[in-house]
Amino acid sequence: MVSLEEQLKNPVWYSLNETHKKFGVEYDGVRFYNQEVCTFGSFFDEAKTKKASDKYIKTTDSFFFVSESQTPIIDDTKIILEKKIDGCQMVLNQLSEVLITEDIVLLTDEYIDEVYDLIWLVMPGYYRRRTFEMGNYYGIFKDGKLVSLTGQRMQTNLFIEVSAVVTHPDYTRKGLAKQLIAHTTKEILKVNKTPILHTNKGNLAIPLYEKLGYKLTRDMNWWTYRKK
Structure with a gap:
């Protein structure tokens, strides 16, 4: 292997x-x-x-x-x-303790359109409807609508990538993404795989990832x- x-x-x-x-x-x-x-x-x-x-x-x-x-x-x-x-590329070193106060939902096929619309609203350009098939997606709902989510993208027998970390602009700065990343990371650890993620250099979210226990490891260019 x-x-x-x-x-x-x-x-x-x-x-x-x-x-x-x-x-x-x-x-x-x-x-x-x-x-x-x-x-x-x-x-x-x-x-x-x-x-x-x-x-x-x-x-x-x-x-x-x-x-x-x-x-x-x-x-x-x-x-x-x-x-x-x-x-x-960032790889989990040790997950920090995060208090989960939100109701985090495993998103089933019935939410494909909502997932697609939210990701394209926040990060247009790369996500396709069948990207949903690459792994599990988790979301938080407010006022009956999906307002924040994260998912799993690339994966092997050894690692799973955390991806599609997006929050509707009306619901940012409420700690939703932090809780979703922590939840998704825990789900990856449950299946004995290493959580990783990718982002662009200089992304303002990098300090959050580091606080959650992720460590910068290498360049990964797109x-x-x-x-x-």
């Missing part, structure tokens, strides 16, 4: 090799998620990304390559680099491409 440390260097690749294998498509040794679920791609050999991305872009208008340090090679006659997100 590949060690946790090795898996975390290329989380998309190993997610598609294990837990999310059913969502994977592969072109020339480069792995992607089915674009209906997620538009992340992964590789070890950047020399193979040009031909592979030419094939994948036929199925979607945009996608991401996720890489710690390598730079993908693309065919700039067909694909445009929209932006490079300088990201980082190359965003779109069809020319």
Whole structure:
């Protein structure tokens, strides 16, 4: 078995090799998620990304390559680099004690549209309806509507990623995200896996993640491409 440390260097690749294998498509040794679920791609050999991305872009208008340090090679006659997100990976060291005062609900299929709408309101651009299939989602409701949530995204036999941490603008600064992250982290620990998360460098939420017990471990960059 590949060690946790090795898996975390290329989380998309190993997610598609294990837990999310059913969502994977592969072109020339480069792995992607089915674009209906997620538009992340992964590789070890950047020399193979040009031909592979030419094939994948036929199925979607945009996608991401996720890489710690390598730079993908693309065919700039067909694909445009929209932006490079300088990201980082955080891994749980030890979860801090958090008082859970809210009623946190496991979100079932009946909430797919509400999850989609809230994420696109706060963080438009990457989430697709079938992203919901990647893991469990948890939410907090106020006045009969979903106002805060978090979910699970990439995962293997060794780790699960905390993702989609969003709160409606009308309900921020109430500690909802903090409680949801703590709850989701505990659920991951219950299945004996390591909680991780990804964010962009300089994100104002990083101090919160650190207070909860997460530690910055490595760069993890997101190359965003779109069809020319």
